[in-house]
Amino acid sequence: MIGFIARRLVWMLITLWVVFTLSFFLMRAVPGGPYASDRQLEPEIEANIRREFNLDKPLYEQYWLKLKQVASGDLGSSTKIRTPVNRIVSEGLPVSGALGLLALAIAFAIGLPAGIISAVARGTFADVALMSIATIGIALPNFVVAGFAIILFVFVLEWLPAAGWGSLEQLVLPAFCLGAPYAAYVARIARTGMLDVLSQDHIRTARAKGLGPLSVVLRHALPTAMLPVVSFLGPAVAGIMTGSPVVEQIFAIPGLGWHFVQSAINRDYPMAMGLVLLYTGLLYTMNLLVDLSYGLLDPRVEWD
Amino acid sequence: MTTPPLNAKRAGVSLTQDAIRRLSKNLTAMISFAVLVVVVGLAVLTPLLPLQPPDRDLTAQMFAEPTAERLFEKTFNFDPQVNAVARERLPAALEKRGVRQAELKSLLADAKRTPEAESQSRRNLRQAEAAIVALEQRAYASVGYPHLGPLSRWMVRTRHALFGEWQLASVCGRDKLGRDLLSRIFWGARVSLIVGVVATLVSLAIGVTWGSVAGYVGGSVDNLMMRIVDVLYSVPFVFLVIFLISILSEDRVKDALAGYGIDRITIFYFVVGAIYWLTMARVVRGQVVSLRNEPFIEAARSIGVSQTAIIFRHIVPNLLSIVVVYLTLTIPRVILFEAFLSFLGLGVEPPDVSWGLLANEGIQVITPIKIYWWLILFPSLAIGVTLFALNFLGDAIRDAFDPRLKGR
Numbered sequence: 005m006i007g008f009i010a011r012r013l014v015w016m017l018i019t020l021w022v023v024f025t026l027s028f029f030l031m032r033a034v035p036g037g038p039y040a041s042d043r044q045l046e047p048e049i050e051a052n053i054r055r056e057f058n059l060d061k062p063l064y065e066q067y068w069l070k071l072k073q074v075a076s077g078d079l080g081s082s083t084k085i086r087t088p089v090n091r092i093v094s095e096g097l098p099v100s101g102a103l104g105l106l107a108l109a110i111a112f113a114i115g116l117p118a119g120i121i122s123a124v125a126r127g128t129f130a131d132v133a134l135m136s137i138a139t140i141g142i143a144l145p146n147f148v149v150a151g152f153a154i155i156l157f158v159f160v161l162e163w164l165p166a167a168g169w170g171s172l173e174q175l176v177l178p179a180f181c182l183g184a185p186y187a188a189y190v191a192r193i194a195r196t197g198m199l200d201v202l203s204q205d206h207i208r209t210a211r212a213k214g215l216g217p218l219s220v221v222l223r224h225a226l227p228t229a230m231l232p233v234v235s236f237l238g239p240a241v242a243g244i245m246t247g248s249p250v251v252e253q254i255f256a257i258p259g260l261g262w263h264f265v266q267s268a269i270n271r272d273y274p275m276a277m278g279l280v281l282l283y284t285g286l287l288y289t290m291n292l293l294v295d296l297s298y299g300l301l302d303p304r305v306e307w308d
Numbered sequence: 309m310t311t312p313p314l315n316a317k318r319a320g321v322s323l324t325q326d327a328i329r330r331l332s333k334n335l336t337a338m339i340s341f342a343v344l345v346v347v348v349g350l351a352v353l354t355p356l357l358p359l360q361p362p363d364r365d366l367t368a369q370m371f372a373e374p375t376a377e378r379l380f381e382k383t384f385n386f387d388p389q390v391n392a393v394a395r396e397r398l399p400a401a402l403e404k405r406g407v408r409q410a411e412l413k414s415l416l417a418d419a420k421r422t423p424e425a426e427s428q429s430r431r432n433l434r435q436a437e438a439a440i441v442a443l444e445q446r447a448y449a450s451v452g453y454p455h456l457g458p459l460s461r462w463m464v465r466t467r468h469a470l471f472g473e474w475q476l477a478s479v480c481g482r483d484k485l486g487r488d489l490l491s492r493i494f495w496g497a498r499v500s501l502i503v504g505v506v507a508t509l510v511s512l513a514i515g516v517t518w519g520s521v522a523g524y525v526g527g528s529v530d531n532l533m534m535r536i537v538d539v540l541y542s543v544p545f546v547f548l549v550i551f552l553i554s555i556l557s558e559d560r561v562k563d564a565l566a567g568y569g570i571d572r573i574t575i576f577y578f579v580v581g582a583i584y585w586l587t588m589a590r591v592v593r594g595q596v597v598s599l600r601n602e603p604f605i606e607a608a609r610s611i612g613v614s615q616t617a618i619i620f621r622h623i624v625p626n627l628l629s630i631v632v633v634y635l636t637l638t639i640p641r642v643i644l645f646e647a648f649l650s651f652l653g654l655g656v657e658p659p660d661v662s663w664g665l666l667a668n669e670g671i672q673v674i675t676p677i678k679i680y681w682w683l684i685l686f687p688s689l690a691i692g693v694t695l696f697a698l699n700f701l702g703d704a705i706r707d708a709f710d711p712r713l714k715g716r
Contacts, residue, residue, distance in 0.1 A: 019542045026548065030555055143695040144688070145644050145664075147651050151671055151684040159679050246546045250651060254671055264547065265652050268554035276554065280547045287544050 005299070009292070016288045023284045024074060027277040028067060079278030082267065089278035092263050099169065100252070100259035104244050106175055107183035111240060115187040116233065119194025123202065123229075124221055134191065141188030146247055150181040150254045169257045178255040182247055186240045193236050197229040238294035242287050324629060327708040337704030340697035347694050351497040355456070355463035358471040359491035360384070360478065363659055364452025366486035371673075374481040374682050384451070384475040386468045391447035398443050405436040452487075454495070454659050481682035484673055489666075489682060493690050496661040500691075503576060503662070504643035508635060510581025511642075515588025516631060520619050522589070523596025534593065537586055545583045546648075552579060553654045572657060580645060584638050588631070595630050599623055629709045636702035640695045647691060663691045 054060050061069070073080065079089035118138070122131040141149075157164045157177060164177050201207065202225055210224045249261030256262075260279060267275040331337055350357070358380070412429045415421050441455075448456050448464060456464065480490040522533035555561065556575050565575070599605065600623075608618050647664030649655035656662040670683035 015539070015542070019539050022539055023543055023548065027551060030552060139699060140692070140696060143640070143699045144692050145647050145651075145667075145695075147648075147664075147667055147671065148688040148691060151667065151688055154671075154674060155679055155681055155684060242544075246544060249546075249550075250648060253652060264550070268550045269653060271554055271558060273551075273555065276551045280544070280551055283544045283547050284542070288542055291542070 005296075009296070012288075012292050012295075016285070016292070019288060020281060020284055023281060024071065024277075025067075027280055028070060031273045031277055032063065032066075074278075074281065079281065080274045082272050082275040085272070089275050092275070093260065093279075093282055096258060096260040096263050099257060100245075100248055100261060103175065103179055103182065103248060103252070103257065103259060104241075106179035107244050108186070108240060110179055110183035111186035111190055111244075112233075114183075115190025116194050118187070118191040119233075120198055120221065120226070120229075122191070123195045123198030124217075126199065135195070138188040138191045141184050142192075144185070145250075146181050146185060147250050147254060149184050150178075150251060153177055153181055154254075174255075178251045178257060181254075182244055182251045185247075186243060189236060189240070190233060193232050194229065197232040198225060201225045201229045235294075235298060237297070238291050241290045241294065245283065245287060245290070327629065327705070331704060331708040334704050334708070337701055337708075340700040340704070343693065343697040344701065347497065347697070348501060350494065351501050353463070354494045354498060355453075355460045356467050356470075357494070358384070358467060358475045359494055360475050360488035361448075361452030362487060362491045362495040362661060363454055364487060366482070369478075369482050369486040370484060371680055372478060372482040372486065374479055375477060376479060378477055379479065380474050381477045382473045382475075384468070384471070384473045386451050386464065386473075387447060388465065388468060390450065391465070394443045394446045398440070401436070401440045401443055405433070405440060408433040408436045480686045481680070483669060483680075483683060489686055492661050492666060493663070493687060496663045496666050496687070497690065497694075499573075499656055499660055499662040500643055500646060500664070500694075503573065503580075503646045503656075504639045507577045507580035507642045507646075508584065508638045510577055511584035511588060511638060512631065512635060514581060515585035516592050516624065516627065518585065519589035519592030520596045520623055520627070523593035524600055524615075524619055524623060526597070526600070530593070534590075537589055541586055546645075549579050549583065550649070550652070550654055553649065557654070557657075572655075573660070576646070576649075576655065580642055584642060588634055588638070591630055591634060592627055595627055596623055599626055633702075633706045633709050636698065636705050640698035640702065643691075643698070644695060663687055667691065 051060070070080070077090075079093065081088045082092070118134050122134040125131050154177070165171075165174050169175075198221075202221075207220060207225055210220045215224075248259060249265045251257070252259045252262040253265055260282070264276065264279045264283075266272075267279065360383075408429070412426075412433050415426060415429050444461070445453075445455060448461060453464065476488075476490065478488045478490065480488075480493070483489055483492070518533065518537075522530045553572075553575070556565070557572060562572075565571075605618060605622060608622055613621075643663075646655055646662060647667065650662045650664030651668045653668070656665055658665070666687035667684070670680070670687055673680055673683060
């Protein structure tokens, strides 16, 4: 297992290095360099700025210096708002993290019961209705869901505030919009898993000895049916993290995604690059954690 | 010996035939297919339909609500006369471009040219070209059409001949500049669908080539190629693409690329295609590895067919079913991705429209005072119905090609 983790960490470093190199050279490919601004600066000031960001050195030396800087954990600093990227991360990460966790919780809290109900009530109206809703949830982009949700909950019903950050009320709607497509996936996967288990022998035995339907489903079938759902956790975490820029943009939430989109729109390349690296590392770590958790849940899994 | 007739009948059914038979019995799949045919058909024929021009802004009717009072109004003031006049002037403009081209050519042949003279000559040529475009587009741009290709221009003229000044009233309402929403949805469909199809084809070309080469060559080459795919898989491409697009839309880079005739949509095709090839490459490789050991490949090799010919003539056609399945599953994802980027303001740029851009415009104008629900509802419906149909059809095709379900 330690070998498995070590190997995965080596691959993570390689991936991070690939992303770093790609974005470094992309950034340097811009004519005039990333620090050129629209207004003309005094030659002395420009020279100072170039020295501050090591732009007066040859390209390979810049690359090496930047690589050393990033490897030591310093993601550089934004050129437009003159703030270290690390500070933006330490402010934005908790916000995005809270949003993502709640979205994940919503996805599983809605998806699981829906999937189980439609598997148990297979072929009935409830099953067809739930699965149609799930397909709609998968097909609709989350900004469309957000548009409808804002109209319904904010303006028609007036239950929730439209945007902002700070209170739990403001968190509910964005988390729902972010989690909705994954609730749909979870429902589908839970249904398939449940149907597989319900046709197995030990369920027939449980029924034969006279257990109530609730006990059969919840105590005997559910634990086994959970496995495919848990293995969906990895893609779900990745998807929720990549989906958050749009949702944070719509609801004006000062999370990492929002900062990232802003930096892309403002052409703040050093900041965008720092955030891309951060996202790569985060996604990789999340996937590693999910892979490790399979082994704890399913004894048949072996790490290779 | 006689073969039992039952077996003789079954023997002729190939996997593809069986899949098509099963697909045609699937009602939801057929409905989805019909919906898609209608959507694509309408998108292709948009310039021919009596819709309002998509860029015609009527500030007096900003945010006009959807109306069903009258369906048609006589307001399409396209003037073929303008077009005729412009056409008369076209030969002169073409001639001028020819002169400018010759000038540039002779200047480039001259070794002692100055950079100033060269850039002046290039600028002259660009001006001459712009004059031609302006003449061609004049009649259409003046009524509010975006830049139109020759076929679309012909369709607009035909539409004017067919329907005259009649056009649909704004049954879906108008946006913040008073442009007709219904017509913008139709024009947006053209962009969204083309992006979906072309970018998927790009990813198909890369993925099939990469996967089949890796699978067929095998050994350490296969290992290396698949390791590259593995590394790229864990790169969060959404972020890298946003980063890339923000760099590529920098004015200076854009000008440089425009010199080669590359605009943002072209870049988009390649960027998106470059992401979605990964899954395709994996799937194709798996299939090729199992095909490689089939006797007919060995036979081809034994009679001296070249490696390239084996890959492209014998292996690629056998990948068709699996490729079709992934194609239908990739198109909705690409359309969704385009909508996602356009929504963030990093995809299609105005004056072009796409569905993501329309949804973004709808969300932008949400205010506590008034909601313009039609600006959210109708673009969302268009995206939703199309993606719903594509997803349903994709799932059904995947099930239909599933060999485990064969004959059922």
